[in-house]
Amino acid sequence: MEAELAALVTSGATTAVGLMVTDSWQQAKERLVRLFARGGDAGTVDGELDRSQDALAAAAGTPDEEILASDIAAMLRLRLRALLQDHPGAAAELRCLVEEFSPDATADASGAVHNSISGGTVHGPVLQGRSFSNVTFHAPRPTAE
Template structure:
């Protein structure tokens, strides 16, 4: 169970830090503050979230990935402690992560796996979830088949 809580805390910290630099941070911040207010430290958490976000923005602008990793590690530790202190908080954190990952008006993130096989590809290859309105232009020439000579 300890490994599961550690994994959940790591996922939560990664999501939290990612949201700190996103457009949905205001809604996420309020939700995260409510989560931590379970233990009675809501006001101090709001200030820590604000400071962490400022630091994170500064580290991203300067390219200091180690400092950004330190911020994430700090929140991972804090989440892990919250989960250890209150095992019922795990389900609330899972729910919060699902809600925050989906965001308002968006579908939950999907996993995509594409494989390209069969040799050389003589055209564009796209990987993604949804495409529409694509137009391809070609030169009209067909690449030679393997084993044939080109004149």
């Protein structure tokens, strides 16, 4: 297997194991099962993924957690490698899954926040963000008529 595909397999397995302990797991699992369906292995993989996720959740915070995560990642690497050897077209789908669900995909590398305001007329300052301190607004004093 060429280096790029080997890296994709490793990244796919690592991403999947990381997702097993997040709220995104169900959605990612459905995509993984659909991916493995190309090899006719969907039912088996679905059950294995459920058991792996349950075991990882049960081991959370214990000394076994890291070893178990490593074992699950190894199992997924083997399955993904076999899948890509038999179905090279599945690489594009795996790449999309990794890009969509990897932790780096959800965070802007610059740390910038992009907000927009729509609808209505704004007659004053608008603050959008997470935390503010020492904010002062200087408004013009009304003129006497």
